[in-house]
Every structure is written in structure tokens, then in C-alpha cells.
Amino acid sequence: MAAAAVPGGLFAVYKPAGVAWGCVREAVETRLLRELNAAPGRAPRQHVRFLPAPAGADGGAAGLVAARVPVLADHPLGKGRRGASAGGGGGGSPGRAARTAPDAVSVAVRGPRFRRLKIGAGHRLDVKASGVFVLGIGHGNKLLTDLYNCHLTKVYTVGGLFGKATDDFSDTGKLVEKTTFDHITREKLERILAVIQGTNHKALLMHSNIDMKTQEAYELAVKGLIRPMEKSPPIITAIRCLQFALPEFQLEIHCLHETQQYLRKVVHEIGLELKSSAVCTQVRRIRDGVFTVDDALLRTQWNLQSIQKAIWDCQLKVKTELEKTLGHHNKSCLPKMDAAMAHAADS
Amino acid sequence: MASWARQVSRWCCLLQTARAAEFPRRLRSCSSTAQACRGFAPLPLLPSRNDVLPWRFQAYGHVSVGSCSPPDSAKDGSLSSPESNLPSPVKQEQAKAETLPDLNTKILYEDWDDIPPSSALEEISEEAAVQIIAEPLLPLQSSTLRDYVDHSETLAKLVHLGVDLSQVEKRQKAGQLLLTLDFEKDVRKILLFLKDVGVEDNQLGPFLTKNPYILAEDLEALETRVAYLKSKKFGKAEIAQMVSRAPYLLLFSVERLDNRLGFFKNELGLSVKKTKDLVIRLPRLLTGKLEPVKENLQVCQIELGFQRNEIQQIVFKTPKILTASKKRLKQTFDYLHNIMGIPHHMLTRFPQVFNSKLLRIKERHMFLTFLGRAQYDPAQPSYISLDQLVSLPDEVFCTEIAKASIQDFEKFLKTL
Numbered sequence: 001m002a003a004a005a006v007p008g009g010l011f012a013v014y015k016p017a018g019v020a021w022g023c024v025r026e027a028v029e030t031r032l033l034r035e036l037n038a039a040p041g042r043a044p045r046q047h048v049r050f051l052p053a054p055a056g057a058d059g060g061a062a063g064l065v066a067a068r069v070p071v072l073a074d075h076p077l078g079k080g081r082r083g084a085s086a087g088g089g090g091g092g093s094p095g096r097a098a099r100t101a102p103d104a105v106s107v108a109v110r111g112p113r114f115r116r117l118k119i120g121a122g123h124r125l126d127v128k129a130s131g132v133f134v135l136g137i138g139h140g141n142k143l144l145t146d147l148y149n150c151h152l153t154k155v156y157t158v159g160g161l162f163g164k165a166t167d168d169f170s171d172t173g174k175l176v177e178k179t180t181f182d183h184i185t186r187e188k189l190e191r192i193l194a195v196i197q198g199t200n201h202k203a204l205l206m207h208s209n210i211d212m213k214t215q216e217a218y219e220l221a222v223k224g225l226i227r228p229m230e231k232s233p234p235i236i237t238a239i240r241c242l243q244f245a246l247p248e249f250q251l252e253i254h255c256l257h258e259t260q261q262y263l264r265k266v267v268h269e270i271g272l273e274l275k276s277s278a279v280c281t282q283v284r285r286i287r288d289g290v291f292t293v294d295d296a297l298l299r300t301q302w303n304l305q306s307i308q309k310a311i312w313d314c315q316l317k318v319k320t321e322l323e324k325t326l327g328h329h330n331k332s333c334l335p336k337m338d339a340a341m342a343h344a345a346d347s
Numbered sequence: 348m349a350s351w352a353r354q355v356s357r358w359c360c361l362l363q364t365a366r367a368a369e370f371p372r373r374l375r376s377c378s379s380t381a382q383a384c385r386g387f388a389p390l391p392l393l394p395s396r397n398d399v400l401p402w403r404f405q406a407y408g409h410v411s412v413g414s415c416s417p418p419d420s421a422k423d424g425s426l427s428s429p430e431s432n433l434p435s436p437v438k439q440e441q442a443k444a445e446t447l448p449d450l451n452t453k454i455l456y457e458d459w460d461d462i463p464p465s466s467a468l469e470e471i472s473e474e475a476a477v478q479i480i481a482e483p484l485l486p487l488q489s490s491t492l493r494d495y496v497d498h499s500e501t502l503a504k505l506v507h508l509g510v511d512l513s514q515v516e517k518r519q520k521a522g523q524l525l526l527t528l529d530f531e532k533d534v535r536k537i538l539l540f541l542k543d544v545g546v547e548d549n550q551l552g553p554f555l556t557k558n559p560y561i562l563a564e565d566l567e568a569l570e571t572r573v574a575y576l577k578s579k580k581f582g583k584a585e586i587a588q589m590v591s592r593a594p595y596l597l598l599f600s601v602e603r604l605d606n607r608l609g610f611f612k613n614e615l616g617l618s619v620k621k622t623k624d625l626v627i628r629l630p631r632l633l634t635g636k637l638e639p640v641k642e643n644l645q646v647c648q649i650e651l652g653f654q655r656n657e658i659q660q661i662v663f664k665t666p667k668i669l670t671a672s673k674k675r676l677k678q679t680f681d682y683l684h685n686i687m688g689i690p691h692h693m694l695t696r697f698p699q700v701f702n703s704k705l706l707r708i709k710e711r712h713m714f715l716t717f718l719g720r721a722q723y724d725p726a727q728p729s730y731i732s733l734d735q736l737v738s739l740p741d742e743v744f745c746t747e748i749a750k751a752s753i754q755d756f757e758k759f760l761k762t763l
Contacts, residue, residue: 014761016706109496109506111513130763284762293761299706300741300757 006036006117007304008138009311010147010318012291014298017130017282021121028135028302029119035304037112120144123154123288128170129260131156131285132296140311143318150325151229152289153237153256159282160267162247162274169264171281181276186244192273193239193251196266200236207232225325227256234258236266248281290317492516492525501530508538509552510559521559528562537562537569544573544597545587558594568600575601579608585627593630607633614644615662616655629666640669643676651680653691661698668701679705687712689723689733697733711736711744714759718749 015024120141122134136144162181166173207228210217220226228235238254253263264280271278286293295314297306486494492512496502502525506512516522528534538551541561546554555562561569576586590596599607611632612622626633632640647653647668653661661668668676679701683689687708694700700708715721715731722729723736735748745753 016710016760017763018709019706109493109502109512111511296761298757298760 006032006114006138007308007311008140010122010134010136010140010143010291010314011307011310012132012134012288012296012314013302014293014296015125015130015133016299017128017284020127021125021133024133025119025121025135027299028307029117031302032117032119032137032304032307033112033114036114036117122147125285126260128172129283129285131283132288132291132293133285134288134291137307137311143322146322146326147289147318149229150289150322151227151256152321152325153227153254154258154285154289155287156253156255156258156260156263157242157282157284157286158251158253158263158267158280159284160249160251160270160278161281162249162271162276162278164279165268165271165277166279169261169268169280171279173279177277179271179277181247181274184246184274184276186241188274189244189249189270190241192270193241195273196236196270197239200239203233204228204235204237207235223324232257234262290314290321490516492522495526499526501525501528501534504530505534505552505555508555509549511552511556514556515559518559524563525559534562536566537564540566540569541590544590545583546591550591554591554594558598561594561597564598569597572597572599572601572604575604579623581623581627589627589630589633593634595634596630599634604633607637610637614641615659617659617663621663625663625666629670632666632669635670639673642673643669643671646673646676650677651684653695657691657695660695661701665698665702668698671701675705676701679708682708682712683733687721687723693723693725693733700733700737703737708737710760710763711749713763714749714751714756717759718751720749 120136236255243250267280
């Protein structure tokens with residue numbers, strides 16, 4: 001019985017490119033269901049039936065003995081059971097009769113014990129993107145909402161290829177134009193990246209709704225908590241070049257409120273800024289909030305044991321992060337109450 | 348589902364009328380000894396109905412209990428008032444009926460004719476009242492067999508046989524069918540027949556789960572079909588294998604089976620022996636739809652560009668390719684041929700790659716490319732066969748083929 005406990009919490013899986021996130025969720029669910037249903041369930045429920053006692057044992061009057069009979073389990077008694085209920089089914093107190101409601105029957109009749117699990121998905125990844133993908137089971141779904149409200153940054157590595165442009169900014173799209181790229185150098189690319197980071201920094205301050213000239217803003221900045229806490233357009237908080245080998249390049253982008261398509265568009269625009277063109281070959285998320293690529297489970301590890309372990313390992317990280325962000329913001333919403341409480345404690 | 352309900356309610360009506368017409372006196376006499384009536388009444392009282400389903404007796408038992416119990420017997424009262432001269436039960440008799448439910452009930456029957464009458468309004472003792480069980484009625488309408496399984500001997504026996512009722516009830520009309528069957532009369536002969544055909548004992552449950560409709564088939568028709576297969580020179584063991592692997596095979600008429608065998612022979616251009624071999628290995632070809640098979644052959648020939656004799660070889664090695672999804676087939680071929688650069692004749696030699704997942708092929712190929720080991724040409728050194736590429740489990744693949752550790756492979760997968 002204890003073996004078939006449904007885990008609850010948050011864990012990350014590694015979504016391969018070319019598979020929709022819904023399929024990943026389904027796959028995890030089916031595998032978990034298979035394992036949960038394979039585990040031994042609870043013992044079959046028992047009928048209380050009054051079976052006729054061997055004749056002449058203790059006279060005619062007390063000829064019935066109470067016996068517990070499994071409710072249609074895989075049991076050789078199954079044959080005798082019907083005889084019992086039809087032949088000697090009298091003489092039970094009403095309370096006992098009520099307890100033997102016929103709704104519990106063996107798995108073969110009832111079907112699998114678990115049919116679906118509540119598995120929710122965190123920040124989505126589109127079909128072509130790969131990387132860390134957070135899933136929540138059971139009460140993890142609530143944590144997912146909390147985590148969403150934290151507006152944590154995500155980190156991507158984005159691969160690009162100069163010299164081509166396609167209609168959907170990815171390398172598999174329809175080719176729109178070809179350009180030369182010999183004039184591009186790493187310095188030029190990094191200059192563009194710096195510009196992008198600068199403009200996005202301004203946008204970040206604007207959307208975070210904090211007056212920069214206050215003590216509060218300073219404290220938030222010290223803790224590194226300045227970020228928009230409501231919906232905002234995609235914001236890149238940091239961008240740098242990891243690799244540069246013409247015509248290919250690879251960027252690391254820290255951002256929030258993005259979509260993968262937006263990142264592809266960024267690559268496309270970098271190409272245009274450099275008086276060339278570029279397509280995005282790969283979008284791979286290496287961190288989603290507190291979940292890093294090392295926490296993510298590969299396809300071969302999507303089983304009950306690994307998932308349980310992953311949930312366990314990440315629990316603390318998630319909790320501290322939630323307390324840090326949401327706790328702080330709750331406090332800043334009610335500074336007066338805090339002050340009042342401090343005052344009360346002093347006196 | 349609704350029609351089960353109709354049937355159940357029809358039986359109930361039938362029982363009610365039968366009760367009113369045939370044995371009002373019997374029922375009257377057991378009105379205050381409901382449990383005794385429940386205990387033995389159906390069996391001796393319905394001698395002409397011995398062939399009726401046992402669970403109907405059960406239902407009858409319930410119905411009679413429900414309507415005979417004194418607290419709610421207003422209806423019964425009206426029915427019984429003209430028969431007030433009927434004997435009323437004697438305590439002693441009641442005790443006897445309780446304690447010896449399996450005794451010769453004929454004696455009891457005779458005795459009861461002289462029992463003094465009882466009225467529906469008569470007070471009964473506390474003891475007697477306690478002994479009346481008001482079990483809930485069988486539901487008249489239900490979406491599952493779960494409600495009936497504890498009351499139907501046929502269902503109970505099927506469950507013990509290993510039939511998964513939760514699967515069966517999802518099928519159209521299958522649940523209704525099982526409820527109308529009698530184990531001794533209808534089910535037993537089919538089971539014996541299947542055993543004769545050669546279905547293993549432990550396979551009977553899964554077989555009936557897949558195909559409950561065979562229970563309603565005519566035995567002679569089934570025997571003709573087996574005889575047809577025998578006339579086509581299929582061995583006994585082969586027929587057994589085909590029937591257990593494709594449970595619906597025996598539901599196909601002889602003409603249809605003949606048509607289908609002919610289809611595979613002509614369409615693939617195989618010899619009689621090879622066709623037989625093919626359907627023995629994958630009997631679901633015979634029971635499945637033919638349209639997807641035709642389409643797959645077209646895809647192989649026109650879109651993938653295989654020669655006719657190559658297709659024959661591929662199909663003979665992996666018959667599954669005929670039932671695979673077209674889209675998957677095309678995607679896999681596209682990757683193997685256009686990205687990994689594997690020529691047609693190599694694919695013909697190792698058609699099993701089409702059965703494996705594209706993602707698996709992709710991952711392994713990329714890993715090998717990353718290590719510089721992706722070499723699929725048998726003429727050159729350090730050749731990796733396609734079979735090894737797809738069929739080995741991850742650990743063996745890493746150590747034997749890629750010569751790397753499984754940790755490295757996992758790390759690599761996380762960079763894709």
C-alpha cells in the first residue's frame with residue numbers, strides 16, 4: 001500500500017527538441033501511472049457473509065457462522081461465495097449489511113487504480129526548443145503558480161548561423177535571403193550585444209515600478225530583486241557571447257517573460273544589425289528559476305524513483321526562493337504593520 | 348449502457364408479473380419471513396426456469412425482499428388482502444428455514460400449506476424485524492459492470508478466468524452481451540473450443556478481454572473457419588499462435604479470410620509459403636484494415652523509392668512496417684537517408700531501423716558524430732551496423748559501440 005503513494009512536488013525534466021511539451025507531460029504521466037498501477041494495491045474488501053455451519057455442530061438454532069469473504073477477488077472461494085449469499089444470506093444486523101456495499105471489487109473489474117495524475121507544466125517550451133522543463137505533481141501545481149508569481153529569470157543558450165534568413169527565424173524555415181558574413185568580427189557582435197543589454201536594462205527599471213531614488217530601491221538592488229513583478233514585454237537581463245566561429249555563434253541569454261520565438265527574433269535582429277542576416281539553430285533552456293540543467297531528468301530517468309528523488313532534492317531550493325521573493329514583497333506591501341509590530345515588541 | 352438498463356428493468360417487470368401470477372400465495376406466506384424466501388424460494392419455485400441466468404434469481408431475490416418487507420408493503424397489502432385465508436408463518440418454521448436453507452425444501456413447501464394467514468399490518472417481533480435485510484436493489488441503469496459482478500455468476504467466473512471487465516465494458520455492447528450470457532450454456536462451449544484450437548489456459552482471460560464478442564458467435568461457424576485455415580495447410584500450432592495473437596481472426600468469415608490472404612499474396616508478390624509465413628508472424632495483418640497497408644506500400648515504393656524486390660525483402664524481414672504510421676515511416680527514412688546518408692540497399696539489409704524511435708536514432712547518431720565514430724559503410728574500418736545502432740540498450744551502446752561512459756552520453760544528451 002505504501003509503495004503506491006503518489007508523489008507531490010516540483011521537478012524538472014529535459015525536454016528534447018522536436019517534441020511538443022504536451023507530449024512530454026503525457027509521457028511522464030503514462031510512465032508514472034504504469035508504475036503506480038503495477039504496485040500492489042490495497043487488499044480486496046471483505047464481505048461479512050453468514051455461511052451455514054456444518055450441520056449438527058451446535059444444534060439447529062445457531063446454524064450460521066459469520067465469515068469474511070473477499071469481494072470477488074481472485075480467489076478459489078469465488079465459486080462458493082455465490083452459494084453463500086444466496087443460500088444463507090439472512091440473519092445479519094442492518095449495520096453489518098450496510099458495511100458490505102458492493103462497490104469494491106477486484107482490479108480486473110474496476111480497472112486500474114490510478115487513471116490520471118494532476119501534472120502541471122511550468123514555463124512552456126515550444127516544439128523546436130529543448131531544455132529544462134518544470135513539471136508539478138499534486139500540490140506541486142500550487143507551487144507552480146507561486147513560482148510563476150516570483151517572475152524569476154531563465155537562462156538560455158541560443159545557437160545562431162550567419163548568412164541566411166528564413167521566414168520563421170529558425171534554420172528549418174523557408175529560406176528568404178542569403179547574405180555575406182565575412183565582415184563580422186567578435187568585437188562587432190559584442191558591441192551589438194552591449195547595446196541590447198543596455199536598452200533592456202532601461203526597460204527593466206521602467207517595468208519594475210520602483211522609484212530609483214529611494215532607500216527601498218537600494219535595498220532591493222542589493223539583494224538583486226529588481227525585476228518586474230507583473231506582466232511585461234520580454235526583457236533580457238544579460239546577454240553574452242559564448243562561442244564565435246564564423247558562420248556560427250552561440251549566445252547565453254538571461255531573460256524573463258520571453259518566448260522562444262522572441263529569442264529567435266533577437267538572433268535575427270542581431271544579424272540585421274551586423275549588416276548581414278542570421279538564423280537560430282538551437283534554443284536550449286539551461287536554467288528555469290531555481291532548476292538547472294543538472295536537476296533535469298532525461299527521458300530514461302522518467303520513473304517513479306528518480307522523480308521522487310528529484311522532488312526531494314529540489315524541495316528546499318524552491319522553498320527558500322519562494323520565501324525570499326514572495327516574503328519580501330509581502331513585507332514591502334505592509335511596511336506599516338511591520339513597524340507597528342516592532343513597536344509593540346519594544347514596549 | 349441505457350439498453351442494459353432497459354433489459355434489467357424488463358426482467359424486473361417480468362419477475363413482478365411472474366410473482367403476481369404464479370405464486371402470490373408463496374410470496375404472501377413469506378412476507379414476514381423475507382429472508383427465508385430469499386434463501387430458497389427461487390430455486391424450488393421456478394423449476395421451469397432452471398435455464399434462466401443465476402443472477403436473475405438474485406435480482407428476483409432482491410426484488411422480493413424489497414417489496415415484501417412489511418414496512419413498505421402498502422402495495423403488497425392490497426395484493427394480499429383477498430388471500431387473508433392464507434396460512435401465516437409459524438416461528439418454528441421460520442427458524443427451520445433459516446437454519447437449514449439447503450434442506451429439502453419440498454417438505455417445507457408442503458408444511459406451509461396449513462400455516463395460518465398473516466396480514467401485512469401484523470406486528471412482527473423485534474427479532475424478526477432485525478433479521479430482515481434491506482439490501483439495495485440492483486441498479487436499473489449503470490455505466491459499468493462493477494455493479495453486477497457480485498450478483499452474476501457468469502461475470503464472476505469470467506473474472507476468475509482473468510477477463511479484465513474494466514476493459515470489456517469500454518467496448519460497444521460488450522457489457523450487455525456478457526450480462527445476457529449463461530456460463531454453463533453459452534460460455535463453456537466457446538472456452539472448450541478455444542482450448543481445442545490451442546489457446547493456452549492463461550491466455551484465455553486476455554483473449555476474451557480483447558474479443559468478448561466471440562462468446563456470441565455460432566460454434567459451427569467458428570469450426571468452419573478453423574477448418575478453412577487447416578485446409579490452407581496451416582499447422583495446428585500455427586493456428587493456435589495466430590488465433591491467440593489476433594483474437595478477432597475467428598470472427599472473419601471464410602470468404603473474407605480468403606480475400607485477405609489473396610490480397611497479401613498478390614500485393615506483395617510473395618509465394619504461397621512466404622505469405623503464410625508472413626501472416627503467421629504478424630496475424631493482425633489479416634484482421635486489420637487493408638487500406639493503411641496499401642498506403643504504406645505506396646509510400647515505400649513512390650516516396651521512399653524502394654524497388655519492388657527490396658520492398659518484398661523489407662516486408663518479409665519486418666512485417667510490422669506494413670502497419671506502421673506513414674508519417675513516422677517518412678520521417679525516419681528522411682533522417683536515415685538524407686542526414687545520415689545511408690543508401691537504400693543498406694536500409695533493405697537492416698529494415699529493423701524503421702521500427703525504432705526516431706528520437707533514439709537521432710540521439711545516438713549525433714553522439715557518434717560528436718565522437719567522430721559515425722561510420723556506417725561496411726567497406727571501411729570501424730564500421731557500425733544499423734542493427735547495433737538501434738537495438739542495443741543504452742549501457743551496451745555506450746561501452747561497446749561509442750566506447751564512452753554512460754555519464755558522458757547523458758551529459759551529451761543534455762546539450763541537445
